[in-house]
Amino acid sequence: MTGQRSPGLHSETSAPMKESLKHSGRRTNWRLRFIASLMTTLWLVVVARLVHVQGLQSDELARVATRQHRIEVEVPARPADIVDRNGKLLATTVVTPSLFVNPSRLEVDTEFLKRLADLLELDTDNLAEQLERYRDKQFLWVKRRLTDEEVDEVIALDWPDSSYGFRDEFLRQYPQGRLASHVLGLRNIDGDGAGGVEQSLNYLIQGRSGIRRLVRDAMGRIVEVSFDPRLEPQRFETVQLTLDLPVQMFAEKALDQVAEVWKPEAACAIVMNPQTGEVLAMASRPTYSPNDLANVPSNAWRNQAINIVYEPGSTFKPFIVAWALQQGILKPGEVFDCENGEYRMGPRLLRDHHPYGRLSVTDILVKSSNIGMAKIGQRLQNPSLYDATLAFGFGRPTGIDLPGELHGLLRPLENWNSYSTGSIPMGQELAVTPLQLITAHAALANGGRLITPRILYGVQGNRSDRDSLFLTSADNPDVAVPATIVTGTVSEEVAEWVVEEPMVQVVERGTGRRAKLAPWTVFGKTGTAQKFDPETGTYSETRYTSSFVCGAPASHPKVLVLVVVDEPKSGDSHGGGLVAAPAAAEVLQRTLVYLRVRPDRDNRAAAAVIQSYR
């Protein structure tokens, strides 16, 4: 019964209820539609924003995000090592920490500053002043390139939080000390080459910086270091020089002895392989150690082999003889009247050191007769003399890879006069660098080929521009070598005759007797040039430049040595044969033994020489 409802009752209540339901249903529908439309709008906004973010703004936002969690840091290329021709290390780079502070956070007392300054050998007042001046900054170098001990002691100090740090920097080191210091040069505190091959070959040594990408988290901590081989620093591993360290040391020792005995203003020695133009040694006095630059005399920076010019004197005479022979206006067997020591050449009276009568061409060089040379000069005349000086490379830099090489002094032909005809053949009225002189003598020693002297043997490493800069070495495919530039001077026959006849006789019985070596046939030429005195405007009677150039074996020279001594002061005589020849001969002999050059004279004498080095 309860389940049955009367139709009357139903019909009575259904009308208002229907109305009410209809009303509430309309309201609900409206709400539903409102919510639905709101939701749809919201979703549309979200979708629109998503499209905006993902589509329109995506690139910019991606850039911002990348910027926030990725950093790119520049990685400087480690400068290439410099080695000698046998791979002995001449210069290398190590990483050392440098100390910096954050002045804005470094609130310390005077006692702390004093301890820090004492530890790092700094001036306390200066350090305090620096900190005060940069108080509002966040970075200040305290000391760069600390030793390991200094780093340990610095860390042990009681520093305020986040007030200091270390940054790694490159430090150039020269393990051979003062050996070849002028050739090597230096790198300054910012890593730029200054002097020597460090400067001239900086484009090979320094390399190109690379980029390293770091990824950091929300806290700023580095969580990943990305390595991209394409972005790594580009550098050559090794720059190899033509120097041979033991030969360099022979030259340095010889100069030390010269400096001790003759007390000169300056001196230099060059050892060269005349067949290739490779410089085996180049030493200069006064000198310095690149590892200790505190007390270097101001004149020690100069490389005397390329940064000075001097009148070559008699060492220049063989070139004029060779040129005259080449031009066909002189015969090897000719004899000249040397006028018993006095010869009037126009307004000028020429004198020899000793009165000579008739001298052959060979004897003119052996006795170093100025009159004989002047007469050869008269035959050549000025234009041909000028051609001779140019042909042997004087008046222009040799082109060696060293900075600051001087041109020498060679006046234009139109400024030459009758004096020049007598002076030039004697090695006066022009000035040369020691390197120019030995390069020209190398041309005589190698059969007349003037070769650009080389200090760079080659490079090792895989920098991308290697093939555009160098050739691959025939001996070692890992080494890239520079091209050799050769020009002709005189014929092979003429060069051989000058070397094997007059220049050998100079050593056998002439002014270079002190350079005679028993096992090898040595050729050479002495030079004693009066220096110009600016006070009197004439040649000085007391100041000389003594030089000696020699090589061996004469039949096929392997080694050429030049020693130039500027203003020797001890003793009475300052001839090149006395001052420079013994030192040059010592270097030559040691080098020949070291290089195992076959004796062309006496094997027993060679054994005795070697035994003497025990």
Added chain:
Amino acid sequence: MFFRFGAGLFLVVLISLLGIAIEKRNLDLRRDLSRQHYRMDVLRDEHARLRLKCQQLAAVDRLFETVEQDGAELSHPELPAEATSPLQDASDEGEAEETQRRIPLLFFQKPLADPRMQESDE
């Protein structure tokens, strides 16, 4: 239906966990790679430092000083006539190769039968 829903959910969770594991492993490997590169940098620095030390100790000047002061046990060098120079010209190249010096420095060499060396070996 519940089984299907559960299986689907399990699959989604499993794939997510797998993805997380792979990502984690990927990060680990990249971190290891970074560490290896860092170690290589450190070793390169150490190599440069040790090479410098080694070359300082074996500097030609220093060795020569020892030899001059008679502080080194050395045998006299071979005769130059027995061999050729490293600066030999092209015609002597073959001969130069055969007789190339093994100890170039200063042209001296340790005697092979040095009794003190034998003692130290024992």
